[in-house]
Amino acid sequence: MDTRTAWSVPGYTEVRELGSGGSGRVVLAVHAATGTAVAVKYLSDRLREDPAFVGEFRAEARLLGGLESPYVVRLYEYVEAPGGAAIVMELVDGISLRALLRQSGQADAEAALVVLKGSLLGLAAAHRAGVVHRDYKPENVLVAADGSSKLVDFGIAANRGSTPGVAGTPAYMAPEQWQGRPASPAADVYAATATFFECLTGRKPYDGENFAELAVQHIEAPVPETEAPEPVRPLIRRGLAKAPEQRPENAEAFVAELEDVALAAYGPDWEERGQRKLAALAALLPLLFPSAGGPAAGTTAAATTTLGGGAGWAPGRRGWLAAGIALVLGAVLVMTTDAIGASPGGASALSAFATTSAAPPGSASPSPGPSVPASPSAVPSASASPSPSPSASASPSASASASPTPTSSPTATLTGKPTPTPTPTPTPTPTPPVKVTAVDVALRTSVYRGEASITVSATGTGPVTVTVQWFLGGSQGAYTVPDGSESFTVQAGSTVTTTRQHTFTRDRGCYGGVRVTTKPAAGNKSAADSQYLARCVEAPR
Template identity: 60%
Template sequence: MSAWVVPGYTETRELGAGGSGRVALATHDATGVPVAVKYLSERLRSDETFVRGFRSEARLLGTLDTPHVVGLYEYVEAPQGAAIVMELVDGVALRALLAREGSTGPEAALAVLKGSLLGLAAAHRAGVVHRDYKPENVLVAADGSSKLVDFGIAAGRDSRPGIAGTPAYMAPEQWNGAPASPAADVYAATATFFECLTGHKPFAGHNFAELALQHLEAPVPDGQAPEPLRPLIRRGLAKAPHERPENADAFVSELESVATAAYGPDWEERGRGRLAALAALLPLLFPSSGGTAQGTTALATTTLTGPPPRLRRRFPRGLPAGAAALLLALLLALAARAGGEEADGDVAAQAFATTHTSPGPSASPTSTPPPTPTSTPTPTTEEPPTPSDTPEASPTYGTTTEPVPTTTDPTPPPTTTPATTPPTTPPTTPPTTAPTRPPVSVTDVSVTSLRQTGPTAAEATIEITTDGTGPVTLLVEWFTGDEKGAPGTPDGSETLRREGAGRYTLTLPHVVGGAGCYWGVRATTDPAAANGGSLQQIFIRRCVIT
């Protein structure tokens, strides 16, 4: 399989890979600045809906010039692939901190909420609703600052993009397919805030029906939060959108007032110090650590990171952010036109569509709502659906091997109208061929962990070691039974594909349907591993040894 690389960059290593593509750590050759490059997968490049959403995510990032959202450096599209080049945040996902600590403490929870809310506020001012705010999409840097990432399913305010998001954080109106609104982002942010305070989600339903009912009707569990912060929980998790703060800016104002009254004027400094200390306990999850790439089992969502000096301030060949969308449209139109002329077909096939961002006196862009898609996707629960419906994991970005469930609803975020006319620079020509990774041998596949996470929920961690970076297919089979040492009755399976690294760690959740007291998981690979495969069993909590 080909591995196209954006010209002008040298890849250091892969940070994550999955169904929607991969994310690589790279260096900009002209400046030496480290960046994160998000590549759209080969499989999705033929799906215009995904490609359109990928372009729109890049276009939106180019308009949000704020330190609280991962920044765009350039977007490149060519026959060999499509990629978003972003700033690199050397930090960890909030999900990783919660997985290790359980909760962050009130001041740290307030600090991380404020930082990511400021990122949401920039999007809301641009007329965009994120729609998938959750701990996986909030990054904590080494200095304790926080940043919002992954606008893959963002939509224009008041548009009707259908039901999408991560169920544990979806507002009541999202379950009904109501128009996208900033108040829904406020709800998701409050649910994340609640999790930071208590160590668990506000509602713990194990399936769509339970979660929907709880989000729609269950009382707000504000009594589990520290008393001074309960008003924020009640406001942010209110069932009716009009009873919540109308947008992230309004919520930040309320947050600052409550936090100062409860914890004094220095609360934010102490909170960021606490976050920095928590992040320091996870050094191997930082992109700068040089750790191995990790995969997950999610549904086409991407966690991205990034904070050194922004390349947009260092790319002399760049354009003002407001001109990026226009240049992209112009180059795509030229390529399409040339592609329709038989004599110039080969030339058109090599044309790049690329955008850059750089400093400059660009005027504030005018946003317009994106179009509504023709299909309505269904949200996913914390446990993925059956394997036949679940694409491989999306790229993670040096954070955690926990799954990052969401749905994809690639509604294009708002387009921008530039104030100046961009230069008509001719498109770049990429290499005519892309390298192909050679076949590999799998030296080992192991189920390193299997645990019960709920009455009918399990989680397994699987490690694969190879002698190269070529493609490897993993088959994971689940079993239930009443006999120790025997696999028992099949209880589902899934197949995942990985490439680009010599070692992979995957943490896979599973909803157990069988009634046996022993749960088991078996992992095998193609090509076959030298050790053949790995099987592990656990005796579950509801059963009693007699």
């Protein structure tokens, strides 16, 4: 069905359609003032007539308004007017993990760990904001040309602890999701582990032939950890535990366990090797990258689920009870999928193209980051997934970017927070010059790695240069050995929080430190923090 409408987001010029489905369409557009390419997701006319669907579309933006992470796709604008509703997003030049698995069958353990870590860091940002993704799967993990990965599609995300009903993709749903229990980060950890298992083995953890069998297997079948390489079995065992309390409590905790296992099993260079291997796999599919500029990709509204062969395992008494429950839940999932032409529980088929993040009403106008004209490839879902999803598209890069000023809609505009990426040519305005009122930093460390959360508050208008210096030392607060530095730019006029990561040099001190300064200088001059590095053994003196 052609869901084109005459209405388009003011201030953007449509270039071509990138994908379409029962929920609407995604187009490549260019911001008229700056020439920045963006992806615009339009809600279809049919769904726009239903206030409930409009509310979900709007909630997708509001729910993720606080997320500022290089592992989550950024939203620039949410625009709602009498003529339509649309989400304006950045683009990324990447392909879905599903496409890679279809090509290669499975991935090397180091490559699979890199995919898992990148997308888990995206989940961690959501979990810190109190958001549960609820639909982690290979279709919703992007791999860029350099082998980096990130998580997309928060179309059915929910607030932690809420009970929005049964939703997700059956092959990756945690036991508590099948039971309709409150949304929790532990359910996302389960789905991420199921995807990790599929990367390692080329098959899903459970392969029931229908909803009832899948529900029973996820709820009570043994964890198939022995099918995975021995060094990573602890991650499979923990992540696929039946009870939520037996899993890592959130994605951040799971990343810490992952790094410990990976370091012990594959050495300090595991991540670099894994990323190179991923890049090599991605290079085999050049035509699937958005930058290839292929034709528009369609999406499919699937109302039924086709599942693989049985696993040769019979359920116990609890399993038969779960099977009865699953028959009812399966019908709900099917009807929901048929209603919106997308993933169950209200996820737009278009959401898989690019996930969104937005700020609550009243926040400052966004500045789109670097983007690549894109055309997503259609990626049919796996056999145990009720709905196919096209590959996502958005850019995790923190490099320099153009900064369009989105035009307001006739009715309402919900804009994203200013991005922490540099803006080369800010538009002169009669407002006061830039003044940095404060800069703060908090450092989290793991195995020779540090993640600094940096907050800059500035008034007026103009660029603020932020310099991050990394240090090593032999005691808390000792910034004695320089270990690298970096700089980036943010725009004044708001408070911006961003995250920077660093791998510290070994054997030069057991405490990692970070110092942040700004130009112009902040009111509090600078901010610094240092923390102990896990598994550190200080070099003998």
